[in-house]
Structure formats: C-alpha cells, structure tokens
Amino acid sequence: MTITALLFIYSVIITSFLSIAVIRAEHYRILYQEAFYDSQSLERVRNFFKKIEPALKSLYPIVDSLNKKRGRPATDRRFQLRFIIWWKFFAPLPQQTAVNRFNSSPELRMILKAPPNPYTRSSLRRFLKDLGEENIVKMTAKLLGKLIKKKILDTSKVVLDSFPVYSYLNMQKCLRMPKFDVDFAKEFYQMLSLDNIATLFPKQHKRSAPLKDKLKVLIHQYLWDIPSDRLNHTYIFGKRPRRDILQLEKGWTTVVTYRSFVKLLKSLPNYSEVESTITKEVVRVLVLLGVKIENRDFTRLNDLRNVFHLSHRNKDPGITLNYCAAKDNHFIGRGGLMAVFPDLEIPFFSQITAKYKQNDHGVIEFLKALKQNFKGKLNDVTVYADSEFGSKTIKKFLLDNISSRLVIDNYGPSTSKSFFSTDDLNIRKTIERVIGRLEVNFSLEHPRLLGKDFVTIHTQLCVLCDLLLVLFNLYSGNYTSPHSLRDIRG
Numbered sequence: 001m002t003i004t005a006l007l008f009i010y011s012v013i014i015t016s017f018l019s020i021a022v023i024r025a026e027h028y029r030i031l032y033q034e035a036f037y038d039s040q041s042l043e044r045v046r047n048f049f050k051k052i053e054p055a056l057k058s059l060y061p062i063v064d065s066l067n068k069k070r071g072r073p074a075t076d077r078r079f080q081l082r083f084i085i086w087w088k089f090f091a092p093l094p095q096q097t098a099v100n101r102f103n104s105s106p107e108l109r110m111i112l113k114a115p116p117n118p119y120t121r122s123s124l125r126r127f128l129k130d131l132g133e134e135n136i137v138k139m140t141a142k143l144l145g146k147l148i149k150k151k152i153l154d155t156s157k158v159v160l161d162s163f164p165v166y167s168y169l170n171m172q173k174c175l176r177m178p179k180f181d182v183d184f185a186k187e188f189y190q191m192l193s194l195d196n197i198a199t200l201f202p203k204q205h206k207r208s209a210p211l212k213d214k215l216k217v218l219i220h221q222y223l224w225d226i227p228s229d230r231l232n233h234t235y236i237f238g239k240r241p242r243r244d245i246l247q248l249e250k251g252w253t254t255v256v257t258y259r260s261f262v263k264l265l266k267s268l269p270n271y272s273e274v275e276s277t278i279t280k281e282v283v284r285v286l287v288l289l290g291v292k293i294e295n296r297d298f299t300r301l302n303d304l305r306n307v308f309h310l311s312h313r314n315k316d317p318g319i320t321l322n323y324c325a326a327k328d329n330h331f332i333g334r335g336g337l338m339a340v341f342p343d344l345e346i347p348f349f350s351q352i353t354a355k356y357k358q359n360d361h362g363v364i365e366f367l368k369a370l371k372q373n374f375k376g377k378l379n380d381v382t383v384y385a386d387s388e389f390g391s392k393t394i395k396k397f398l399l400d401n402i403s404s405r406l407v408i409d410n411y412g413p414s415t416s417k418s419f420f421s422t423d424d425l426n427i428r429k430t431i432e433r434v435i436g437r438l439e440v441n442f443s444l445e446h447p448r449l450l451g452k453d454f455v456t457i458h459t460q461l462c463v464l465c466d467l468l469l470v471l472f473n474l475y476s477g478n479y480t481s482p483h484s485l486r487d488i489r490g
Contacts (some may be wrong), residue, residue, distance in 0.1 A: 045090055048488050049111060051081065051475045052468055055146070056082070059139045075115060080127040082112045083119065088465045089488055094228040094448050095121050116306040128457050136372050136460040137349070144348055144377060152474065154343035155377050158403075159384040159431040161340075164356050165455060166446050167319045167333040174319070174332045177225050178308035189216060191285045197307065200274045208322060213248045214261040219282055220246060222304040225311050227332075229262070230255050261484050275301055281462050294368050316450040322356035329358075334452070336445075336459055337366045342384070342430040344482055346470060347438065347463045349374065354455045360393045367394075371401055380404045385409050413486040437483060438462050441469070 019171045049056075056078075063077040087098045101106055101116045121292060146152035163226075167174070172459055194212045202210055218237060226232040233255040236242050239268045247424060252258070276299045279321035286307065298304065305311045313319055313332070323330050335356035339349045371378065383403040387397075407424045421427075438444035443466055448457035470482045478484060 003032060035411060042105070042111060043077060043109065045086065046111050048089065048472060049086075049393050052085075053473050054475070055143060055468060055471045056085075057236070057288070057360065058142050058146070058255065062135050062142070063140050066135070074130075075117075075119070075123050076113075076129070076466075079112060080124070083114070085459065085468065086112060087441055087467065088461060090467075092213055093126060094305075099124065099311060101124070106261065113405075125454075128454060131457065133456050133460055140348055140467060141377070143471065144346075144374075146431065146471070147344075147467075148377060152214070152344070153341060155381065156342055157342050157382050157384065158215075158378065159340045159342055159428055160389055161212070161338055161431040161435065162358050162388060163336045163338060163358065163435045164322065164324045164327070164331060164445055165336045165348050165352060165459070166331050167316045168448055168450055169316050169319070169332065172333045173312040175227055175321070176312060178307070180224055180242075182245060182392055185242070187390040188285055188289060189245065189247050191288060192216070192219070193281065197274065197281065199279050200270060200277065201268070209252050209257060210249050213246075213250060214258065215259055215278065216246045216248060218262070218265070219304075222301045223282060225305040225309065225346075227313075229259055231321070233258060276297070279303060282467060318354060318452045321356050324356060334455065335365065338435065338463075340431045340434045342427045344470060345430050345434050345437075347434050347466055350459045350463050352452060352459060357386060357426075360391050363389060363394050364397050367397060367402065370381070376412065378402055383406060384408070384431075386428065434466075438466060441485060442466070 026045070030184055034211065042044065042119050049442070059080050059081065063081050066077055067074065083102065086102070087093075088453070093101070099121050101121055102112075102114075144153070147285075148155060157280060190310075194215050197215060198211045204211055217232065220226070220236065221232040222228070226235065236248075237251055237253075265271065265274065279298045279301060282304060283293060291307065293307065306314070319332050319334060321332055335353040335354070335358060337351050337353060337358065338347055340347045349370050351369060353362045355362075369410060380403040383398050384407040387409035389398075390408045392411075395406055395408060398408075407420055408427060435444065439446070442462040444459060444462045447455045451457055469485065472488070473479075473482045473484055476487060478487075
C-alpha cells in the first residue's frame with residue numbers, strides 16, 4: 001500500500017473521529033441546557049428569589065404605582081417585575097421563547113407567583129412600556145440607597161465611558177441601497193430647482209463651497225438611502241465619482257465640509273421650513289419623472305429614503321452606521337453612556353444616544369440626567385474618564401455641577417493629554433470590566449428589542465440586574481465575589 005493511500009485512510013479516520021466528537025459535544029450541550037431548565041434546576045430560581053426578596057419588597061411600591069384606578073386591571077405588576085428579573089438572569093432569550101418556556105413550566109409559574117392565565121408577549125411589552133426608563137432609574141436609586149445606608153459602597157469616585165449598542169436587525173440588510181440609475185439621476189438633477197431654498201439660509205462665506213452643491217449632496221444621501229455621511233462623500237468624490245452627475249460647481253476634499261453643513265442646517269431656527277421645502281421640491285421633480293409616490297405627505301427628509309425601496313432600517317427607527325475604534329468594526333445601532341462606582345464596580349446609570357461617537361451636547365445631557373436622578377448620592381466626587389470626555393465644555397460642566405476633581409485626559413492630539421498616576425489609570429479601567437461583564441451576563445450591547453424606548457429600558461434593566469446580583473451575593477455572605485453568577489446559573 002502506498003504512502004499516499006495510508007495518508008488518505010489516516011485523514012478519513014481523523015475526520016470521522018472529529019465529526020463524532022463534535023456531534024457528541026453538541027448532544028451533551030443540549031442535555032445540559034435541558035437539565036439547566038428542568039424542575040430540579042428550578043431550585044436555583046427559588047433560592048435566588050428567596051434571597052433577593054428584601055430588595056424586591058422595596059421595589060414593589062414603584063411598580064404598584066403603575067396600576068390605574070379605572071379600566072380593566074392589568075396583569076399583576078409585581079409578578080411581571082419578577083418575570084423580567086427571571087428573564088434577564090435565567091433565560092436571556094428572545095421574548096417569545098422566554099414566554100413559551102415560562103408558560104410550559106408549572107413549577108416556575110408557582111415560584112414567580114404567576115396568575116392562572118398564561119403570560120403573553122404583548123403583556124410583557126405593555127409592562128415594559130408602562131415601566132419606562134424613569135421608574136427603572138428610581139429602582140436603581142432605591143437599591144443604591146440600601147448599599148450606601150449600610151456603608152458598603154463608597155460613592156466618592158465615579159467613572160464614565162461610552163459603549164456600542166448593536167441593533168437586533170441584520171446589518172447586511174440594513175446596508176442595502178437602491179440601484180443608482182445614472183440617466184435618471186442626470187435628468188433629476190437637471191430639473192431640480194434650488195434657488196428658492198438657498199434664500200432660506202443665512203449668507204455664506206465667499207470662499208465656501210456653493211450652497212446648491214451642498215443641497216444636492218444632501219438630497220443624494222437621503223434619496224438613495226446612503227447610510228453614512230462618509231459613504232455618501234465616497235460615492236460622490238471617490239474613485240467612481242458621481243460629481244458630474246450631480247452637476248456640482250465646486251467640490252470639497254473631506255467629509256468634514258458636508259458634516260458642518262448638516263450641523264448648520266439642523267441648527268437653523270427655520271429648520272422645519274427648510275426641510276419641508278427641500279422635500280417638496282424633490283417630490284415635485286420625481287412626480288414629473290414618472291416615479292410613483294405613495295399617497296401621503298412628504299414633509300421630512302427621512303421620508304425620501306423610502307422612495308426607491310423600503311429601508312430595512314425602518315424596523316428599528318433611529319439606528320445609524322457607526323464605527324467602534326476599540327473593536328475596529330462598523331456596526332448598525334446606537335451608542336450608550338454609563339456611570340460606574342469603581343468601589344464594588346457597580347454601574348448605576350446609563351443612557352442611550354443616537355450615535356456611538358459622542359458629542360459635547362449628548363454628554364452634557366447625560367450628565368444633567370445623572371445629576372438630577374442621583375443628586376443626593378453625588379457630592380464632592382472625583383470623576384474619571386478618557387479623552388472622549390475631555391473637551392473644555394464637558395470639563396467645565398463637571399467642575400461646576402458634579403465633580404471636585406477630574407482625572408480626564410484632554411480632548412485632542414496625544415501631545416496635549418494629561419498624565420496621571422498608575423492608580424488613577426487603573427481606577428479608570430474598571431468601567432471597561434463592568435461593561436464587559438454586563439455584556440456577558442445580560443447582553444448589554446446586544447438587546448433583543450427594537451426601538452429606542454425598548455433599547456433604553458433594556459440597558460437600564462441590565463444596570464438594575466447587576467445591582468440585584470450584588471445584593472444576592474451580599475445576602476448570601478459572598479463578600480469576596482459580589483458579581484459572581486455561580487450560585488445562580490451554576
């Protein structure tokens with residue numbers, strides 16, 4: 001027998017062995033998952049809710065306040081709070097899957113003290129909507145008060161950071177754009193009249209690019225549903241430029257010029273009028289060119305995205321194309337801001353933003369909400385953050401309203417950054433561990449919900465659950481590992 005034949009037989013045997021090993025491993029994984037959720041494993045659920053009952057009792061008045069005096073009584077609010085906590089801790093699955101698993105287990109229904117009727121996904125969504133961000137923040141403040149009152153938590157230091165929030169939608173579908181017909185686009189821009197719209201803008205600098213050119217680029221982004229400013233710039237001024245098709249008089253080299261124009265546009269006092277006028281002019285030309293427009297009023301620029309196709313992004317309104325430098329990847333979704341006490345590594349406040357890359361306005365709005373909700377717990381604190389929070393505007397707001405000392409690098413080139421001690425830098429890094437732990441334990445960055453309101457509720461629930469996890473371990477006497485899930489999930 002030749003060496004080649006022996007090698008072939010050897011490779012077949014190895015491949016077969018590996019295939020069998022993978023199949024058996026998957027088999028045991030399924031068995032473990034089934035065992036995890038069987039009636040015997042429910043002892044963990046029972047033990048968990050028994051231990052955190054004192055914490056839950058302090059939260060019940062908040063959910064009781066949601067009950068309405070008139071109309072049909074809602075499903076027991078206290079039970080629904082317990083269901084959400086069980087869902088986050090023991091069944092981090094899509095809503096319907098978690099509801100089905102719950103309804104199929106009489107023992108679990110008994111542990112959570114469920115009403116006799118089966119629970120439904122629509123009831124869960126209604127409860128989440130009624131609960132809202134504000135009430136979850138109140139619950140978080142209530143639990144923090146317990147830790148502060150017992151002098152377990154030191155609140156003299158706060159760490160701030162941002163994190164990405166990925167949309168539950170398929171990214172490739174979200175990036176689909178309608179076909180760009182060159183002949184149609186040439187005719188469209190020839191018929192487009194922007195003279196009246198230009199008069200609605202303040203006078204520009206003589207050396208700036210023509211206003212009409214910027215308007216044409218803006219219309220190109222919305223009408224052909226380009227997901228980002230940079231990609232729009234690339235299509236018009238890139239290797240296969242559409243500059244001549246748009247009939248631009250004078251171009252620009254970077255996307256910054258266009259972004260500055262968009263910022264100016266949205267800051268105009270008559271923005272609504274300008275937006276409506278642009279949209280109506282585009283619709284007028286489209287109708288003349290024989291494009292079938294739905295029988296409804298087009299008043300906003302976003303309405304133009306659905307002229308040539310139905311954008312998949314509409315299923316999750318408000319998501320954008322973002323870039324995360326830390327993970328070196330592009331994603332469709334939103335951004336988030338978080339505040340953490342480095343002592344015990346406890347998160348206590350989070351907020352969703354439109355984009356992952358933060359601006360001064362968004363950060364200051366976050367800080368205002370932080371101060372408003374936790375003003376009694378943030379006195380004379382030291383704030384730690386990276387250079388993303390290092391602009392003069394943000395630093396001034398922190399010093400005037402929240403902090404007595406800042407450990408924040410200056411925003412800008414590395415030559416202008418400050419230098420801090422190793423201990424300060426280590427404290428600042430604690431928030432990265434917190435965000436990573438919340439992602440692993442409660443899928444912080446990957447909510448299985450759509451829409452800003454539900455995504456915001458998801459992130460707030462992750463913060464609340466992490467506090468409940470700490471209380472569970474403290475009630476169990478586990479002071480060395482307050483974030484351990486071992487006694488809960490096994």
